[in-house]
Structure formats: structure tokens, C-alpha cells
Amino acid sequence: VDRGVTLSEALLKHDKWLENKGIKNTNFAVVTWSNWDCRVMLESECRYKKICKPPYFNHWINLKVPFREVFGGVRCNLKEAVELAGLDWQGRAHCGLDDARNTARLLALLMHRGFKFSITNSLMWQSADPLLAWNQAPGHLSAPPYYPQKPKDLHISQFQFNHPYCFCGVKSTKGIVRKPGPKQGAVFFGCGNWTLATGARCHYFEWVTP
Incomplete structure (x- = not known):
């Protein structure tokens, strides 16, 4: 850690590495063990330090999901998963x-x-x-101040909805509740492969509006 670089430098180096390897403009995905890295840690750290991160960190594969599908729904930490898969753990646990x-x-x-x-x-x-858009130039790595708020506290007009990916790996479908009731008019995201004939192919569902 003492010999490491700052987070902004690391993101730039990583982005450049992807470019040099010919990966950056291909169909690739970030893979993590749990959702903590991309959903909480990286997002909050970049906000706190006013660092813009590349958009490819906004969707990822949580390896816990496919691991549980292959190994019968077993719940375990990364080290246990590696050993359960028949591999020898290499290095020190919780070392990044x-x-x-x-x-x-x-x-x-x-x-x-x-x-x-x-x-x-x-x-x-x-x-x-637009100032939050990813830009490789170091002079454009700053972002406006971020004030932590829960989505329900944010006015809808302040945000644009970039369709998240459903569990099928495609962009989700946006829908509106039309049935009379307390949720009428509410917006949600669902399976991107949904059709009237076959219904949804995965169980992804997320409310957009509170």
C-alpha cells in the first residue's frame, strides 16, 4: 500500500492497460466476488474523492451467483469457494x-x-x-461535490435512467404500473428479454421511482 498509487492514477493506468490489450472497446465485463467492490466501495470512494470512474464499472458479474449455480447454492467466502472448487488458495486472504x-x-x-x-x-x-462523464485526461478527473442521499430523496428530474442490465446480461426493459392502486404510475426495470408471448426469462426487477 505504501508503494501504491492514488485511486485516480490506478483507474487511469487500468483504463490504459485495457486499451493497450485491445479489450477496452470489446464486450467485456468486470468480475468481482460479491457486489461490495463496485456497488459500494468504488462508487462511494470515487464520490468522496471527486474522481470520475469509467462507465464499465457500473455493471459487473458477481462471481458468487454463477458459483452457487454450479455448486448447488452453497454459501461461502472467496477462500472457501476456491478450495471447494478443488483449487489451492494462493497468497494471503483479504489482500486485494x-x-x-x-x-x-x-x-x-x-x-x-x-x-x-x-x-x-x-x-x-x-x-x-456531463462533468461526471469519464475522461482519461488527468485535468478532467474532478467532479461536482456529492451529497449522500438515498434515491427516494432525489427528485426524478435531476437524474437520467441508464437502463441497468438484467440477469440475462442484456439491457433491462422499462415499464410503468398501469393497474389502479398505490403503485399506479410507478416506473420499474424488468427482464430485457421479456415478451408478451413468453414473459420474462429471468427474475430481475427493480423500482425506478419510489
Whole structure:
């Protein structure tokens, strides 16, 4: 940690690495173990430090989901999952680099078994302020001050809705509740593969409006 770079430098280096490897403009996904890294930690840290992060961190694959599908719904931590899969844990648990390497090894094993991956989670609320758009130039890494608020406290007109990805790995479908009742007029996101004939292919559902 003492020899590490700042978060803004790390994001720039990572983005440049993706570009140099020819990955940046392809159909790729960030893979994590749990939703904490992208949904909470990275998002809140970037907001707090007024750092703009690349948009590809806004949707990701939580490896816990496919792991449980393959191994019968077992609940465990990353180290236990690696060992349950028949791999030897390498490095120190909860060390960021070692955790990332072991997550990659577990991912490779599931890929080798033929598992078909799709996006499992995404951030629903994205600021519409153009200053928050990702820009690689260091001079544009600042963002307007962020004041923590829950989505229900935010006025809808202040935000644009970037469709999150459903569990099928495609952009979700936006719908409006038309049935009379307390939720009439409320907006929601559902399975992107929903059709009138077949219904939804996955159980993804998320309210947009409170």
C-alpha cells in the first residue's frame, strides 16, 4: 500500500492497460466476488474523492451467483469457494491483489466447465451531469461535490435512467404500473428479454421511482 498509487492514477493506468490489450472497446465485463467492490466501495470512494470512474464499472458479474449455480447454492467466502472448487488458495486472504488473482482462477475454472456468464448486477442511478462523464485526461478527473442521499430523496428530474442490465446480461426493459392502486404510475426495470408471448426469462426487477 505504501508503494501504491492514488485511486485516480490506478483507474487511469487500468483504463490504459485495457486499451493497450485491445479489450477496452470489446464486450467485456468486470468480475468481482460479491457486489461490495463496485456497488459500494468504488462508487462511494470515487464520490468522496471527486474522481470520475469509467462507465464499465457500473455493471459487473458477481462471481458468487454463477458459483452457487454450479455448486448447488452453497454459501461461502472467496477462500472457501476456491478450495471447494478443488483449487489451492494462493497468497494471503483479504489482500486485494491475491483476492483478485484467486477470483480470476475461480472464474477460469467455471469458464472451463462451460458456464455461460452474464451480467448479474448494475448501478441504476447515474448522474446526468456531463462533468461526471469519464475522461482519461488527468485535468478532467474532478467532479461536482456529492451529497449522500438515498434515491427516494432525489427528485426524478435531476437524474437520467441508464437502463441497468438484467440477469440475462442484456439491457433491462422499462415499464410503468398501469393497474389502479398505490403503485399506479410507478416506473420499474424488468427482464430485457421479456415478451408478451413468453414473459420474462429471468427474475430481475427493480423500482425506478419510489
